[in-house]
Amino acid sequence: MRKKIAIIGSGISGLSAAAYAAKKGNEVHVFEKNGSPGGRARQFKTDNGYTFDMGPSWYWMPDIINDFFRDFGYETNDFYDLTPLNPQFEMIFSDGTISLPKNYEEMKILFENLEKDAGIKLDEFMEAAQYKYHVGMKEFVNKPCHNWSEFVSLKIAKSAFKLDLLSNFRDYIGKYFSNAKLKALMEFPVIFLGASPKNIPALYSLMNYGGYVLGTWYPMGGFYELVKAMKTVAEVQGAKFHFNHNVEKLNTEKGKVRSLTINKEKWEFDVVIASSDYHHTETLLDEKYRNYSENYWESKTFAPSCLIYYLGFKEPITRLKHHTLFFENDFDKHIDAIYTNKNWPEKPLFYACCPSKTDAGVAPENHENIFLLMPLATGIKDDENTRERYLHEMLQRLEKHTGTPDLQLKIDYKKSYCARDFISDYNAYRGNAYGLANTLKQTAVWKPSIRNKQLSNLYYAGQLTVPGPGVPPAIISGKIVATEVDKLKTIRHEKVI
Structure with missing residues (x-):
């Protein structure tokens, strides 16, 4: 039966849900509080010629992303060109630098040069990671996770031991490598899963395969090209987008959401998919209809917030790669600041992205486009003076690495973004940037439910529910929820007066 469906939020999961729900012949409306689609993956342009992606910058698991387009008869290259990065990224240590090559055989040589037999161990590690990737990303993450019986299949049962669900990531890495730099290199991909590698299941070694072996890519024009492409796919299916439309209330009657109050007007729908922040969405309901209490959310482990600086420089910066x-x-001290002490780190790690090294179109000629990102605890208090203090430290370290002096004087565009901006723009719980941590106790059925337990036509998508944070999981999240909504038998309700 054709349903009239409201989707709250046009982030990656909302775009995905819109496309899949509209493909089924439903009338789909997407409501976005901001003026453009993408959520955390938005983009902005400056008057002096810079184009900045605001969020995701690591294009990993290209096969999962392409699967979305193939579901609608397209290929990724129907919308944008992907460029492989070589090196994939650089990692700066106090006593040297590692550049991770695109070519896997060269990668093995790099490992072998740092530790005897590490090339052989890398083969063993990646063989196991490939298995986890194909079971995890093709089978495990596609479940709606209503209950554990969904995982009672012969394939998953046979895979249970090989998935290493009960091993922690740090100990697992230690079985293969002893060199400190190699350990850091292999642990890096799980940083934004929301906990120390000591608390992340070894299952997530699948990310090393999805990134290092399948490659690190860049969509020419910026990550926003993916957002635009997904929006186009959804519109081709018939979905309609409404920007600057803030959902203020979910109005309920007889065990259903009957209408949404949007910009002070009521809109009626048969089904609601909330791809907005889960906690925030629940505050739009009367308390008795919420799935979870404030105590529940306070007890959860969240992935980090972050401090971001979008910077334009009026000259090229040498010795800097696309990802550094x-x-x-x-x-571990930075990790402790995020998850244990919950304060600003004394000696932070950070990440620099310089897309103008690959894409001349994102900066004026002979200029450089850089964003700097430093992971932070959620709920942290941030102010302009603190932001600037950390910018100064990051620029000093950038100067040391590149040999380029006086970077502060060469900035011709600067914008900061931190915890309170995530709250303001995305209603992000405690200013989180990446959703719930993927710890074992917050995996699968133990994540917040994709459906409301009291209201039969309210569903949730995005990084606070299954399968978890990241662009490919968000795409899958939208598909899972749209599939569940398709199973729902809904009769159009009477007009709300």
């Missing part, structure tokens, strides 16, 4: 990770300081 500054790991000169102690990794």
Whole structure:
């Protein structure tokens, strides 16, 4: 039966849900509080010629992203050109630099040069990671996770031991490598999963395969090209987008959401998919209809917030790659600042992205486009003076690495973004940037439910529910929810007076 569906939020999961729900013949409306689609993956342009992606910058798991387009008869290259990065990224340590090559055989040589037999161990590691990737990303993450019976299949049962769900990521890495730089290199991909590698299941070694082996890519024009492409696919299916439309209330009657109050007007719908922040969405309901209490959310482990600086420089900066990770300081101390002490780090790690090294179109000629990102605890208090203090430190380290002096004087565009901006723009719980941590106790059925337990036509998508944070999981999240909504038998309700 054709349904009239409201989707709250046009982030990656909302775009995905819109496309899949509209493909089924439903009338789909997407409501976005901001003026453009993409959520955390938005983009902005400056008057002096810079184009900045605001969020995601690591294009990993290209096969998962392409699967979305193939579901609608397209290929990724129907919308944008992907460029492989070589090196994939650089990692800066206090006593040297590692450049991760695109070519896997060269990668093995790099490992072997740092530790005897590490090339052989890398083969063993990646063989196991490939298995996890194909079971995890093709089978495991596509479940709606209503209950554990969904995972009672012969394939998953046979895979249980090989998935290493009960091993922690740090110990797992230690079985293969002892060199400190190689350990840091292999642990890096799980940083934004929301916990120390000591608390992340070894299952997530699949990310090393999805990134290092399948490659690190860049969509020419910026990551926003993916957003535009997904919006186009959804519109071709018939979805309609409404920007600057803020959902203020979910109005309920007889066990259903009957209408949404949007910009002070009521809109009626048969089904609602909230791809907005889960906690915020629940505050739009009367308390008795919420799935979870404030105590529940306070007890959860969240992935980090972050401090971001979008910077334009009026001259090229040499010796800088597209992706650079500054790991000169102690990794665990920064992790403790995020998850244990919950304060600003004394000696932070940070990440620099310079897309103008690959894409001349994102900066004026002979200029450089850089954003700097430093992971932070959620709920942290930020102010302009603190932001500037950390910018100064990051620029000093950038100067040391590149040999370029006086970077502060060469800035011709600057914009900062931090915890309170995530709250303001995305209603992000405690200013989180990446959703719930993927710890074992917050995996699958133990994540917040994709459906409301009291209201039969309210569903949730995005990084606070299954399968979790990241662009490919968000795409999958939208598909899962649209599939569940398709199973729902809904009769159009009477007009609300």
